[in-house]
Amino acid sequence: MAEPDNGPLNGVRVVELAGIGPGPFAAMLLADLGADVVRVDRPGGAGLGIDPAYDVTNRNKRSVLVDLKSPDGVAQVLALVERADVLVEGYRPGVAERLGVGPEECLARNPRLVYGRMTGWGQQGPLADTAGHDIGYIAITGALGMIGPPDGPPAIPANLLGDYAGGSLYLVIGVLAALQHARAEGGKGQVVDAAIVDGTAHLTAMIHGMLAAGGWQDRRGANLLDGGTPFYGTYETADGGYMAVGALEQRFYGDFIRLLGIEEEAPGRDDLAAWGALRTAIAARFKTRTREEWTAVFQESDACVAPVLSLREAPRHPHLAARGTFVEHGGITQPAPAPRFSHTPGAVRRPPARPGADTAEIARDWQIPGLLAPSPDAPAP
Numbered sequence: 001m002a003e004p005d006n007g008p009l010n011g012v013r014v015v016e017l018a019g020i021g022p023g024p025f026a027a028m029l030l031a032d033l034g035a036d037v038v039r040v041d042r043p044g045g046a047g048l049g050i051d052p053a054y055d056v057t058n059r060n061k062r063s064v065l066v067d068l069k070s071p072d073g074v075a076q077v078l079a080l081v082e083r084a085d086v087l088v089e090g091y092r093p094g095v096a097e098r099l100g101v102g103p104e105e106c107l108a109r110n111p112r113l114v115y116g117r118m119t120g121w122g123q124q125g126p127l128a129d130t131a132g133h134d135i136g137y138i139a140i141t142g143a144l145g146m147i148g149p150p151d152g153p154p155a156i157p158a159n160l161l162g163d164y165a166g167g168s169l170y171l172v173i174g175v176l177a178a179l180q181h182a183r184a185e186g187g188k189g190q191v192v193d194a195a196i197v198d199g200t201a202h203l204t205a206m207i208h209g210m211l212a213a214g215g216w217q218d219r220r221g222a223n224l225l226d227g228g229t230p231f232y233g234t235y236e237t238a239d240g241g242y243m244a245v246g247a248l249e250q251r252f253y254g255d256f257i258r259l260l261g262i263e264e265e266a267p268g269r270d271d272l273a274a275w276g277a278l279r280t281a282i283a284a285r286f287k288t289r290t291r292e293e294w295t296a297v298f299q300e301s302d303a304c305v306a307p308v309l310s311l312r313e314a315p316r317h318p319h320l321a322a323r324g325t326f327v328e329h330g331g332i333t334q335p336a337p338a339p340r341f342s343h344t345p346g347a348v349r350r351p352p353a354r355p356g357a358d359t360a361e362i363a364r365d366w367q368i369p370g371l372l373a374p375s376p377d378a379p380a381p
Contacts, residue, residue: 007034007337008344012179013366014086015077016061017068017101018042018355021134021159022167022196023090023118024057029172030086031060032337032346038084038362039063040077041355056334058352064363064371065356072373074100079368081106081113085182086175090118093128103191113189114178118171120162122195134162137196141166143204150221150228166200224248230279231256231269234308241291242308243298245282256303260285 012035016027024039031037039061045052052058064080067073078101081087087106089096096102096117103115117123120132138144138161139154148155171194181187210216216223227233231247247256250269257263262281267274286294291307298305309317315326315333327336330351337346363371 006344006349007032007346008341010034010344012036012086013084014038014088015040015080015084017077017087017089017091017096019090019118021090022163022171023088024055025164026116026118026168026171026175026194027061027088028057028059029168030088030175032348034344034346035086036365037061038080038358038366039353040066040068040080041353043067045355052352052354053330054332055352056332059329059334059348060350061353062350062358062362063353063355064359068099068101076368076371076373077101078105078109079370080366082109083366083368084110084113085179086114086116088116088118088171088175093119093123107189111188112182114175114182114192115189116171116175116178116192116194118167118194120167120196122198123193134159134196137166138162138200141197141201141204143200146204146207146220146226148220150219154220161203162196162200166198166203167194167196170194170199170202230275230282233279235283235286237286237291237294238288239290239292243286243291243294244306244308246304246306248304252302252304255301256298256305259297259301259303259305 009030012030014027014030014035014037016023016037016039018024018039018041027037027039037060039058041063043065064076066076068077081101089101091099097104106113106115119128120134120137121127121130135144135156138157143161143166144154144156146154147157171192174192174194178190178192182189207216210223211218217228220226222228225232229248231245231253234242234244236242245256247253253269257266260282262285266281267278269278289297294305295307314320320326324336326333327348328334329348332351334348337348340346359371363369
């Protein structure tokens with residue numbers, strides 16, 4: 001049955017046409033905020049290749065199995081659209097139209113629908129119809145070229161920067177803004193074109209301003225925030241761990257070199273010619289103790305130093321544990337919903353949706369008995 005009221009988007013209905021990567025993550029965020037998200041899974045799966053029981057990006061959702069290549073499947077999706085506030089799809093440009101569930105068909109059935117489109121290259125442009133992944137999207141925007149050491153190749157930030165920061169989060173922002181417009185007096189639905197290249201480029205706005213002002217060099221490892229300064233970077237410890245240093249401000253830097261124990265011999269931080277020697281001194285000092293020992297030294301100070309933790313270590317950090325930044329649900333340790341709300345808190349309410357497992361619930365709650373028509377590979381309700 002439907003879950004109890006939870007989150008600021010309680011009452012908002014979302015149809016997600018199953019895909020992988022940024023689309024499901026965006027729909028998860030809407031679900032974490034309380035929206036009723038129905039994931040339309042395809043026979044055979046979406047292609048992620050992991051057990052659906054562990055796909056955390058499908059938590060707080062319900063699933064129905066639909067074959068969009070059949071007329072009955074298209075009719076089922078349009079019936080869901082008629083009762084929805086938002087649709088999210090991540091197909092290549094033109095695919096939804098060929099299937100019969102593009103913006104024209106959906107907005108004809110529901111003029112107040114917000115139709116969210118998640119792509120890498122966008123709906124138009126020379127690359128729009130070509131395949132791509134996160135690494136390529138962030139490469140052409142200049143973002144990837146900023147990350148990494150000056151004497152080595154660009155460092156790949158998993159798929160966090162493009163898929164999720166430049167993609168999913170911008171889609172959610174667009175959907176919520178369009179939803180506000182659709183619900184206003186005289187408002188109507190519209191298409192939100194969220195391209196990862198657009199969002200990632202947008203994330204570099206401050207850097208472009210600094211570049212124009214002469215405060216940023218267009219190369220890696222030569223700037224204030226990219227490891228170019230010896231007091232903003234990572235250093236190896238005696239046990240092979242790493243500490244992250246972000247002592248940008250003078251007073252924080254003072255605490256840093258004092259607690260590090262090089263206050264007397266450290267070259268002046270304002271002497272750019274001495275930065276090499278300063279980096280060497282910092283690195284040598286960090287190698288004298290373990291990560292755990294240095295963590296204790298800098299604990300609760302204003303030196304802006306933190307241990308570099310692994311994914312399995314992070315949930316056990318005292319600060320994150322105290323805040324409940326990670327939760328365990330259904331035997332899976334996972335990030336808790338974010339951000340937080342004082343009156344309408346989000347929560348992990350349901351485990352990852354199993355393809356087609358919620359068909360009967362959805363047919364009843366959304367009043368679409370046609371969903372109960374047999375579908376290929378569908379489990380019995």
